Amino acid sequence: TPTKGRIVLNNRVLFDAEQGIDVPSAQRRVGFVFQNYALFPHMRVARNIGFGLQDLPREERQSRVEYYINLLQLQGLERHYPHQLSGGQQQRVALARVLATNPEILLLDEPLSALDNYLRDRVEKSLVDLFSTYAGTALIVTHNLEEAYRLCDRWLVLSRGKAIAYGRKEDVFERPGNYATAQLTECKNISSAEIVGDGYIRVPHWDGCILKVAEPLPDGLAYVGIRAHHVGFWPDVTDEAPEGDNVFPAWPVFSSETQHRVTLYLSLVVDTNGPTKCSPPLERGPHAPYHLQAELPKDVWFDLKQRIMSQPQPRPLWVSLDALRLILMAD
Template sequence: MSLSVDIEKKLGGFSLRVQLDTDDAITGLLGASGCGKSLTLQCIAGIQRPDRGRIVLDGTVLFDSERRIDLPPQQRRVGFLFQQYALFPTMTVVQNIRCGAHALPKAERESVTREMIALLHLEGLESLRPAQLSGGQAQRVALARMLAARPRLLLLDEPFSALDAHLRDQLQPQLRTLLQQVGRQTVLVTHSRDEAYRLCSRLCILEGGTAVRTGPTKAVFADPQSVAAARLTGCKNLAEARRLDETTVEVPAWGIRLQTAAPVPQDLCAVGLRAHYFHPRTAANRFAVQPAGSMEEPFEWCLLFRYAGQNPGSDALWWRMPKEKKPAQMPAELGIASQNVLLLTRP
């Protein structure tokens, strides 16, 4: 199963420009609120019509502006799970699931409904209404209703946003297992880098309506390529930089020069240093530092520091570590390995 999306859409003052080609089981759309993630899903599902472009699902053209193809949502065989699940409040669990199978022959609806109840472990809840369900139960009912329609592609729009943190952590591995069982290609929208990393084998990062980085999830985290992608994947330390030679960059705001393992691109604009990668015994890129504060988290410490020659008006850098690794005082120097310098060529 493959999905190809190349679309543009203007909505008020907002412009969406997305290119995405994937045959991965779960592809994530990662970005901040308002970046165009949900709008992209709506265009794939046929809820919104792009201004131009093309959408192809496993060889079937869903939309093509030049050929004037625009299949209606019911013909696309795409399942859409909304953030709040959109269950019918006056219907029971069974009735909600049966609604998903309404396009199937009558004789098949009941068997499909029973199949979904067993698959989603909803036995004993059949006669309950949405208001009587927990958040996790409501999510499973919404998934069952969507799967009952036999979709070829699943679109999940922030499927954990309505759940508390504990339940979210419990349900993420369950959802991944379920999606593996049903064998449907999935596109999942999230604003959480942890959720994207755990669930998605491929990632498309959106910033201001534009896809700024696409690739295998681990590769995107290792080499985000843009400041926006580095920030969205959790990099705390970012600064403008300029290329000095093939393996040296200068960071004026920090007052340092960094050696890199990868060749420095000619169009370098910034660097990123992830907060977990500093170490007082690392010999590479080792500079004098001065303490600038600290923040305690439930299981980690964040020590803030500035380089000795750093611009006083620039932000302090973050050094994050497990609680048991916190030093009694800030070391005089910190280093970071050359392979851990992120080279960024776009804002």
């Protein structure tokens, strides 16, 4: 039970510390799915699902249990105990138990974190199907950004117990508005910034580069960011700087690969007369200093690497920091 604050659900006050209101949990119509599912180990699947329906007539209770067994594809498991189920099956039983009580809101705590990768995709699709027919609101707590993007329409970002951002997931992701939200939504490139003119900023930690911005500068500008997958690369390795704003030479000092993508750690070279005038960094490897991270498909990186290796002498890459992709933050 909270110690202070106020909780209102569909115009019903569930808790108000000042007025002394604290509706009993059985009357709140709030469904909660625990991270570890919290099934009763001594009860079979059907009894677990019907646990919150004790006040209903037997026939109605049985009918509702059967409905959610069919909805969540648990047929044939009615007489199984929780320890006889897979992780995905246990989660579906937990969901059925909660949904059977007709909650006005559904709370899910890290619903996929306990599942192996091969199960996570299947269960996630089941949740998407479930949410499409559920008449209430589903609130999901997760630390997995991709999971949140696939499952949710709106995001509420919490930091140190306080809400720091709320809105459509696209808006929060593309325009986080503050440093903490950008960091929590996995923006890999964030630096302090200062205004140097109308529509221009200087970024000290990105080798002092001057960037043109496309949006009005916020009052009290403090930071700028760009997501790693928005760092662009010029396809040609040339001596002359390509035309356009926010284009700089950069040396890759380290790379990290997954099955499909590569992360490049880049050292920018801003104060130079051209790529032929700048030498490769003396230090390379996982501990080498760098300015930016960039993410790109492996086939794109393979093509770029081939172009670099075909040069008679070392050449840096040309990177582009699209003004429309810059994230401007006041705090």
